[in-house]
Amino acid sequence: MYNREVTLYSYPSKFSKNKIKVLLYYPNNYYIGMSNLGFQTIFHILKTIPDIYCERGFYPDLCSFETKTPLKKFDLIIFSISFEIDFINIIEILLKTEIEIFSEKRNIPFLAAGGIAITLNPYLYKNVFDVQFIGEGEELIKEFINEFLANKNFSKIKGIFTKYDNFPDRRVYYKDDLVSHSVIITPETIFSNSLLIEIARGCLFACNFCAVSYNYKPFRPRNKEKILSIITMHKDNYQKIGLISSNVCSHPDFFEIGEYILKLNKKFSISSLRLDTLKEETIDLLKKANNNTFTVAIETGSEKLRKKINKKLTDKQIFNAIELFIKKKVLNLKFYFLVGLPEEEFEDIIEIVNIIKKFKSIYHKNRNYLKHFGKFTISINPFIPKRNTPFFNYKIEDITSLMQKYSFLKKELKKIPNVELIFENIYSAYLQYYLSTQNENFVTELINKVKYRLSNKKFIDKINEIYY
Numbered sequence: 049m050y051n052r053e054v055t056l057y058s059y060p061s062k063f064s065k066n067k068i069k070v071l072l073y074y075p076n077n078y079y080i081g082m083s084n085l086g087f088q089t090i091f092h093i094l095k096t097i098p099d100i101y102c103e104r105g106f107y108p109d110l111c112s113f114e115t116k117t118p119l120k121k122f123d124l125i126i127f128s129i130s131f132e133i134d135f136i137n138i139i140e141i142l143l144k145t146e147i148e149i150f151s152e153k154r155n156i157p158f159l160a161a162g163g164i165a166i167t168l169n170p171y172l173y174k175n176v177f178d179v180q181f182i183g184e185g186e187e188l189i190k191e192f193i194n195e196f197l198a199n200k201n202f203s204k205i206k207g208i209f210t211k212y213d214n215f216p217d218r219r220v221y222y223k224d225d226l227v228s229h230s231v232i233i234t235p236e237t238i239f240s241n242s243l244l245i246e247i248a249r250g251c252l253f254a255c256n257f258c259a260v261s262y263n264y265k266p267f268r269p270r271n272k273e274k275i276l277s278i279i280t281m282h283k284d285n286y287q288k289i290g291l292i293s294s295n296v297c298s299h300p301d302f303f304e305i306g307e308y309i310l311k312l313n314k315k316f317s318i319s320s321l322r323l324d325t326l327k328e329e330t331i332d333l334l335k336k337a338n339n340n341t342f343t344v345a346i347e348t349g350s351e352k353l354r355k356k357i358n359k360k361l362t363d364k365q366i367f368n369a370i371e372l373f374i375k376k377k378v379l380n381l382k383f384y385f386l387v388g389l390p391e392e393e394f395e396d397i398i399e400i401v402n403i404i405k406k407f408k409s410i411y412h413k414n415r416n417y418l419k420h421f422g423k424f425t426i427s428i429n430p431f432i433p434k435r436n437t438p439f440f441n442y443k444i445e446d447i448t449s450l451m452q453k454y455s456f457l458k459k460e461l462k463k464i465p466n467v468e469l470i471f472e473n474i475y476s477a478y479l480q481y482y483l484s485t486q487n488e489n490f491v492t493e494l495i496n497k498v499k500y501r502l503s504n505k506k507f508i509d510k511i512n513e514i515y516y
């Protein structure tokens with residue numbers, strides 16, 4: 049894998065005996081870790097600090113990626129945790145490497161952690177990591193390293209949470225106009241051989257369930273000139289571009305950026321689209337860039353429930369967008385829905401089926417114009433309450449009720465032709481729920497899960513008796 053990587057920058061940080069050895073560890077495999085822009089950005093910053101020597105690590109390896117050095121030989125390990133569930137992988141590797149899990153029993157290595165999972169629920173990890181980064185790591189990492197090299201007195205750094213702090217209410221965000229982008233291009237990523245570039249951070253909207261909106265405030269579109277110069281500078285090293293933003297259309301210069309990429313003879317893809325900001329030109333541009341499937345999050349079929357969750361998207365706006373997709377001959381659509389939302393009634397679940405049927409019938413009516421049949425992919429996911437959002441105080445819906453809703457949707461949606469269904473595993477959603485909401489006492493349960501190799505189902509059945 050290593051020799052298939054193209055590194056876009058050369059770094060001053062070379063190995064020498066006097067330098068502290070830092071490992072940036074992604075608690076999932078190489079493919080997922082290297083697809084993560086946050087991981088790549090922090091790696092870049094660490095590599096530019098001359099006083100340290102930094103390598104990467106990926107689960108399930110018990111050693112570094114670059115030199116195969118065992119984890120225990122590093123002075124400092126920084127975990128980048130985007131998905132709560134990956135914490136279980138960290139427990140597993142700490143057990144296997146015989147590194148003490150609890151910080152009070154551990155001398156070395158020093159363990160730090162950052163990423164959205166940490167910002168959302170640092171209480172859980174309080175007794176494990178020596179420090180946690182609350183907010184955006186780019187803002188904290190240099191100051192943290194300086195203090196690590198000096199006195200290790202982290203209490204003065206805003207955004208750093210240790211077990212001695214009571215309230216990690218000091219989220220920091222990066223104020224400079226940093227344009228995060230891939231620093232290593234590799235074929236082994238979700239968007240193979242692509243340059244990922246973040247054109248905006250945060251979101252202009254405020255859906256009540258959404259961790260992005262409340263934890264990446266304020267909305268920060270990145271400077272167009274900087275984005276274009278990065279795209280130009282590295283153009284010989286990538287094949288495609290992935291534009292990252294909660295909604296690319298919210299960037300005031302999205303069209304110019306897209307047109308510029310096309311002029312370079314490159315293709316690009318986007319992460320997601322809000323239907324109420326969709327325009328004909330957007331679809332034209334995206335089609336020219338080779339996007340054949342458009343992903344949209346409607347969340348629920350019912351306008352009434354959409355209002356309750358503050359997803360400001362009316363049925364009229366949705367159907368206007370569907371008409372636009374048809375006009376532009378967009379055949380493949382992917383829809384995201386949530387089930388188990390607060391105040392949801394069974395009628396709202398029926399509305400999911402109804403709205404998909406309506407979309408299909410509009411497509412069917414236009415079959416002569418469209419000439420081909422496309423596919424609808426429907427992703428159904430349980431609502432999981434997240435800290436720092438207005439819906440945090442709600443519970444995840446009970447398993448039996450979620451299962452009933454799943455089986456109704458499966459049965460009804462299967463009847464619709466050319467539909468692919470993806471259901472998020474309910475037990476895995478429950479695991480995320482507990483990891484997002486529990487405190488430090490829950491770590492013992494997780495250690496037992498790993499030690500006794502309990503499946504998610506067995507674990508959740510047992511845990512629900514105590515915690516639900």
Ligand code: SF4
Binds near residue numbers: 261294322
């Ligand atoms: S769900 Fe999408 S539109 Fe709503 S707040 Fe989150 S990122 Fe923004």
